[in-house]
Amino acid sequence: GAVVSQHPSWVICKSGTSVKIECRSLDFQATTMFWYRQFPKQSLMLMATSNEGSKATYEQGVEKDKFLINHASLTLSTLTVTSAHPEDSSFYICSAKDYTNEQFFGPGTRLTVL
Amino acid sequence: GENVEQHPSTLSVQEGDSAVIKCTYSDSASNYFPWYKQELGKGPQLIIDIRSNVGEKKDQRIAVTLNKTAKHFSLHITETQPEDSAVYFCAASLGYSTLTFGKGTMLLVSP
Numbered sequence: 770g771a772v773v774s775q776h777p778s779w780v781i782c783k784s785g786t787s788v789k790i791e792c793r794s795l796d797f798q799a800t801t802m803f804w805y806r807q808f809p810k811q812s813l814m815l816m817a818t819s820n821e822g823s824k825a826t827y828e829q830g831v832e833k834d835k836f837l838i839n840h841a842s843l844t845l846s847t848l849t850v851t852s853a854h855p856e857d858s859s860f861y862i863c864s865a866k867d868y869t870n871e872q873f874f875g876p877g878t879r880l881t882v883l
Numbered sequence: 884g885e886n887v888e889q890h891p892s893t894l895s896v897q898e899g900d901s902a903v904i905k906c907t908y909s910d911s912a913s914n915y916f917p918w919y920k921q922e923l924g925k926g927p928q929l930i931i932d933i934r935s936n937v938g939e940k941k942d943q944r945i946a947v948t949l950n951k952t953a954k955h956f957s958l959h960i961t962e963t964q965p966e967d968s969a970v971y972f973c974a975a976s977l978g979y980s981t982l983t984f985g986k987g988t989m990l991l992v993s994p
Contacts, residue, residue: 773926775926803981810987811986811987812972812984812985812986812987813927813972813984815981815982818981862926862927864926866979870979871929871932872917872929872982873929874919874926874927874928874929875926876925876926877924877925877926879924
């Protein structure tokens with residue numbers, strides 16, 4: 770199947786700093802990518818839908834200025850957590866749709882804000 | 884919007900036994916139902932999916948059944964192995980729209 774990578778796999782940062790997470794589709798072009806957030810022992814919560822070349826669509830309750838999403842190419846989307854605080858600590862997962870519209874998930878990024 | 888309920892939240896079986904996880908959905912228009920396996924610290928992996936024009940689909944030890952009238956679908960794992968231990972999520976969507984996930988089932992397979 771198609772492969773989606775995320776970088777970094779984990780990151781620890783100080784409160785107030787910004788963190789960028791990359792999501793790449795390695796062997797296919799993804800016109801649509803999704804960003805999810807997952808708390809321990811909970812399900813995936815969709816944060817935003819990202820379409821190449823256009824602004825992301827955020828789910829209700831997700832702060833656009835807090836979670837900046839850029840989808841500059843058909844293989845790369847980035848999520849930037851701005852001015853991170855401890856409550857932003859979570860597991861962030863991206864997914865990408867291929868031409869069949871099947872979603873492939875990345876391995877996730879563990880963010881810890883001190 | 885769509886709402887997906889998943890049961891049980893935890894399931895413990897002995898190696899070799901079968902495991903069944905059930906999900907119900909609320910939107911009768913939903914027509915795509917994937918199942919994902921998530922191991923600790925990793926992203927979800929698609930293990931099987933079914934579309935609304937099919938009632939059952941099987942892939943080796945894994946099968947999914949769909950009852951559109953009752954709006955529920957189930958994952959069946961036969962001859963379970965310790966490596967099947969993980970969290971399983973069901974999801975539902977209408978066409979190419981966003982997925983709505985269930986809350987997950989932690990499956991524990993004891994040797």
